[in-house]
Structure formats: C-alpha cells, structure tokens
Amino acid sequence: MGFNNWNRVMCNLNETLFTETADAMVSNGLRDAGYNRINLDDCWMTYQRTEDGSLQWNETLFPHGLPWLGRYLKSKGFKFGLYEDSGNMTCGEYPGSYGYEKQDAETFTSWGVDYLKLDGCHVYPPDGRTLEEEYKLRYGLWHDILSKMSKPLIFSESAPAYFTSTTNSTDWYTVMGWVPIFGELARHSTDVLIYGGEGSSWDSIMVNYDFNTLLARYQRPGYFNDPDFLIPDHPDLSMDEKRSHFALWASFSAPLIISSYIHSLSREEISFLTNRDLIAVNQDPLVQQATLVSRDGTFDVLSRSLANGDRLLTVLNRGNTASSTSIDVERLGLSPKCSYGVKDLWDGSSSRIKGKIDIKDLPSHATVVYRISLPWHCSSVIPTGMLFNTASKNCLTGTSHGTVSIETCNGDDSQVWTVTSSGTISPLSAKSRCLTAEGDSVSLAPCNHSSQQKWSYAVSGNLKNIHTGACLTEGTPGISIMRACGFEKDSQVFGLPSGVPLD
Incomplete structure (x- = not known):
C-alpha cells in the first residue's frame, strides 16, 4: 500500500512532489490507513552514470539528494521505493541496470531504499536464448543479489507485462510461473491509463481486471499479482467506477498503490480509499485472490x-x-x-x-x-465457481443429460462447479453427476468416487485426471476433450475457484 507518481505525472517528478505527497498522506489519513510506501518511478536519474559506474540522481530535480529524501520520508513514517530497469536503458531512456546489478543494489541500499520496481524495457537476448529465457536470467540474477543482502529489498517485477501481446500465451504463463519465486509482486499486464492518456480509463481498468482474473492460481502468502496502480483522481472516471476500482483490487488482495495527485483527492475519494473493512479484506493474511x-x-x-x-x-x-x-x-x-x-x-x-x-x-x-x-x-466451504479456459475465456458447461462442452460464459448453473476435497468436480445443475474422463472424451456420470472422477489442479493451470493422466483440453469450438498434458498450452490452462488446492 502506498504511492507512485507514474500515472499522474510520469517524468514530471521532483523532490517537492514527494515531500508534499508525504505530508498530505499524513494529514489526510492515508498513511495511518496503511499506505506507508512512497515510490519514485522512472526519470529520477541523470542520463549518464558516474565514472565509477554509479547511478546519480538528477540534482536539479532532487537538490537535497535521494538519501536525504529517503530520510525525510522515513521521518514521516513511510518506506522508500525506487524504479530501475533490467535492460540497457529504462523506458524513459535513462541508464538501465544491465551489467550493473550488484553495484546498483548496493547503491540503493546505501540510499535507504527498501523497495525496487524493476521494469523490462530494452531487454535484448543474445543468439541462442529466447526472450523469456533472457528475462528469467536477468530477474533471477536480481533475486540472487537481493536475497543475499542483510536487508533484502521488496522486489516488484514487471517482466510478465512484456508477454501479454503475443498470440500464444505460453511465454506469459511461463514468466508468471517463475516471478513468484523471484519476488514479492509482479505487474502482469499493461499500464492502467495515465492521467492525460487517450481512451477510456474505465476500459483500461477493466483490461487489467480481466488479466488478473486469469492468474489467481499464482497468488499465495508472500507473492501478489499486481494489476497496476489505483487512479482515483482520473477525470474520466465516475465515482462508482473509482469505488469499483478500489473494491476489486481490495478483493484481489492486490497491491494498493495510488498514482494520483494526493492533494487533489476529494473527501469522498479519501473516504473510500481508507475504508477499514475493505482494507482489512485486502490485507487478510490468507491472501486468497477473489x-x-x-x-x-x-x-x-x-x-x-x-x-x-x-x-x-x-x-x-x-x-x-x-x-x-x-x-x-x-x-x-x-x-x-x-x-x-x-x-x-x-x-x-x-x-x-x-x-x-x-x-x-x-x-x-x-x-x-x-x-x-x-x-x-x-462453517465448511466447498470451492465453487467458474471453470474456464484462460485463453479463450470460455466456460466449462455441464448438463443433467451428461454432456460437457466449453461455451461462452452465461452465468447459468451449468457453468458453476463445485470442487470437493477428494478431487471430484460437479456442476450445480447436476450435483449428483461428476466430471468423468473416458479415454479421449469427458462427460458427466453418476458420482462413484472412481479415479476417472478424480482430478488434480496444478499452478500451470492444468486440470489432470488421476486415472488417465491426461489433461482437460478445449478442442474445436464447443468441444471439451482429454489430451496428453502439454507445457503451458493455451488449450489446457484453466482457471478454477479460489480454495482449490494446487498439486
């Protein structure tokens, strides 16, 4: 929980912005509500490193220096975060960290930084290595460096966001598989619309919301899916849309990082941002994602x-x-x-x-x-909800006649499934029938607790049948089939209700 400048002012940052933001967050109650991090984004540095390779802050923008700013923020009860990039340059074309990772980590620590947002612009793999492999190598190196520090920095990874525009999601899923190992949070998709950006701010929020609904299986205590910043002062949003943005992020247990001009927030905006009940949901130690x-x-x-x-x-x-x-x-x-x-x-x-x-x-x-x-x-709860393919967004659909298909989601009981602790899966429309694998096909049959009706769910999104060892697969339109489990294949990655144990 905290503040980042990017969506509101982008590169128009300076020392006064952050000191005044800290003061405002104290006076308006945001700090005491839990927003205790203040993070600087891109463009804080000079265009060249010093002769010994060190990064240097822009002295015109930060006349007292970043160590001084960090002390000021901490004196007000905030933690101090900073931005860098895993590539040759940052997205704003300032010096990136590539080749200087250990030196930069030591520099940040000496400045009092305790949170690092590492972006992924200007990453170029050498011959013989894929782009996904290159990102994994670079973010893995940062993880190794940070984990060996006496006070490791919170590590916010932006790698997955660079794999959302491909026609096949395999690399995106693959990156999502390793970011929880390397850091505490990962920005998984596009930026939420900036303050002065063209287009619909609500549509932008919904894009990131929809991406987040595909990734619940990765979230766990110690790692959080990050659908990007809260933008409560965006002029194109209605008050209902602003409140929904906050409520959905809270329900996801997502990071609550405000990117707004804090002084401009109205009483109503401060009121919903400091809603104790929703913050308690967001900070719940179980950290399930809705x-x-x-x-x-x-x-x-x-x-x-x-x-x-x-x-x-x-x-x-x-x-x-x-x-x-x-x-x-x-x-x-x-x-x-x-x-x-x-x-x-x-x-x-x-x-x-x-x-x-x-x-x-x-x-x-x-x-x-x-x-x-x-x-x-x-007090018992059976995990219940949609079972859907995360690439096509189509829902598994079962009927009382025993047929199983994959159709456009319509909210019917035939598309709402219960997943028992024994691994059986049934639709609300046919509670006495269980999802059953029979060779290459899948159907609903009377529940008999056989291994053909037992399923395991993996963090990869594979729903595997215990008897056949094959995975549920979306085939041609409307058809659900069983096929050999592949590696992060679009047709085999499914979202299940929260609370389903992972294999």
Whole structure:
C-alpha cells in the first residue's frame, strides 16, 4: 500500500512532489490507513552514470539528494521505493541496470531504499536464448543479489507485462510461473491509463481486471499479482467506477498503490480509499485472490475465503444501466439450509440471509462487497465457481443429460462447479453427476468416487485426471476433450475457484 507518481505525472517528478505527497498522506489519513510506501518511478536519474559506474540522481530535480529524501520520508513514517530497469536503458531512456546489478543494489541500499520496481524495457537476448529465457536470467540474477543482502529489498517485477501481446500465451504463463519465486509482486499486464492518456480509463481498468482474473492460481502468502496502480483522481472516471476500482483490487488482495495527485483527492475519494473493512479484506493474511463465480455479460460475481473463516462476495455491474440480481449461497460454496450474517463493506450495515442474496438496482459500473460470517455448524466451504479456459475465456458447461462442452460464459448453473476435497468436480445443475474422463472424451456420470472422477489442479493451470493422466483440453469450438498434458498450452490452462488446492 502506498504511492507512485507514474500515472499522474510520469517524468514530471521532483523532490517537492514527494515531500508534499508525504505530508498530505499524513494529514489526510492515508498513511495511518496503511499506505506507508512512497515510490519514485522512472526519470529520477541523470542520463549518464558516474565514472565509477554509479547511478546519480538528477540534482536539479532532487537538490537535497535521494538519501536525504529517503530520510525525510522515513521521518514521516513511510518506506522508500525506487524504479530501475533490467535492460540497457529504462523506458524513459535513462541508464538501465544491465551489467550493473550488484553495484546498483548496493547503491540503493546505501540510499535507504527498501523497495525496487524493476521494469523490462530494452531487454535484448543474445543468439541462442529466447526472450523469456533472457528475462528469467536477468530477474533471477536480481533475486540472487537481493536475497543475499542483510536487508533484502521488496522486489516488484514487471517482466510478465512484456508477454501479454503475443498470440500464444505460453511465454506469459511461463514468466508468471517463475516471478513468484523471484519476488514479492509482479505487474502482469499493461499500464492502467495515465492521467492525460487517450481512451477510456474505465476500459483500461477493466483490461487489467480481466488479466488478473486469469492468474489467481499464482497468488499465495508472500507473492501478489499486481494489476497496476489505483487512479482515483482520473477525470474520466465516475465515482462508482473509482469505488469499483478500489473494491476489486481490495478483493484481489492486490497491491494498493495510488498514482494520483494526493492533494487533489476529494473527501469522498479519501473516504473510500481508507475504508477499514475493505482494507482489512485486502490485507487478510490468507491472501486468497477473489475468483469468478459466474459471468453473464452484465454481472461479474467473485468470491473467496478470509482467514477467520468468513466468505467474501464481490459483485460488479459491467453493464451500462442499473440492474438487479439474486445470488444463491450455493454459488459461494455455502449450504442453503443455513442462515448467515452479512456485512455490507461500503456502508457497514448488517443483515441476515438464507438461501440467497438479493442485489437491487446496482448502478452501472458499481460494485457491492459483502463479508459473510459462517456459524460454527455451517462453517465448511466447498470451492465453487467458474471453470474456464484462460485463453479463450470460455466456460466449462455441464448438463443433467451428461454432456460437457466449453461455451461462452452465461452465468447459468451449468457453468458453476463445485470442487470437493477428494478431487471430484460437479456442476450445480447436476450435483449428483461428476466430471468423468473416458479415454479421449469427458462427460458427466453418476458420482462413484472412481479415479476417472478424480482430478488434480496444478499452478500451470492444468486440470489432470488421476486415472488417465491426461489433461482437460478445449478442442474445436464447443468441444471439451482429454489430451496428453502439454507445457503451458493455451488449450489446457484453466482457471478454477479460489480454495482449490494446487498439486
């Protein structure tokens, strides 16, 4: 949680911006709410290294120097973060770290830096090495250097963002596989729209939101998927959109790094940014990422568990008009026979529900977030939600007739699946039938607990059948089949509900 300057001012940074930002975050309550990091992004340095190869801050922009700035920030209760690049140059064409990794790490430490955002511009692999291999080598080197320091820096990796535009996602998945080993967080996709950028800021937020929904399997305590900055003062966003941006990032347990002109934030913006209930969800020690329960073209329904046993429900209206919906508690992995306490995390109101939750007239692009408390006699949760291919975004669909296909997501019970602790998988539309592998095909058959109905889920996204050893595969349009498990193949990478154990 903290502040970064990039989306609001880009390279128009200077010492005063950061000292005044720190002072404002103290006075408006952001620091005390948990936003205790202040990070400088690109363009803070001179265009040339010194004769001994050291980086040097721009003395015109930072007349007192970065060590002084770091001490100032820490005197105000903040941690001090800095930007560099793994390539020959930064994205702003300042000196990159390539070839100077150890020297730069020691320099940053001597300046009081404790957080490093490492970008990935200007990375060029030599002959015989792929681009993915080159990124892994460079970020792995930084990991080795940082891990041997007496006080390792928090390592924010930008490598995955450079692999999202390819037609095949294998390299993106591969990079996502190693970034949790090397650092504490990774920016996995494109930048959220900058303050003065052209295009729709809401569409930009939704692009990064959608990328994040594909990656829940990677997140775990100590590593966080980073869908990029919060932009609560962007002039093109409605207040509902600003609140949704914050609520969705909080539900993901994503980093909450504000990139705004802090002085311009309104009372209402400060109010939702400091919402204690949503921050508690964001900082929950279980760090589960909310996953999709259903998606029907209007409502995205997401859920996850919290460390004290509560269940989170987040509902986003992606439509262009106010709409209402009703959500059965079975879709949240809960029993319809029990009564549950519900807290609205926006207004703090409490109520009780049984069977379903009704949501009335949710405005366009608005989000509701509920924290559901479970009584001791109904405290068990079965991971429940969409089972979807992360490349095509199509949903596994099962019917009471026993057929299984992969179709456009529509929010029907045939596309909401429960995954038991024994490894069986059933749709809500046919609870007594289990996903069953039979040779090269897959169907729904009466549950009999055979190995043909037992599945394991890997961090790679493979859903493997225990009996056949083959993986669920999206074939030709509408067809689900079983094929030999490949390496990060688009057709075999699936998203499952939060709480499903990884093999």
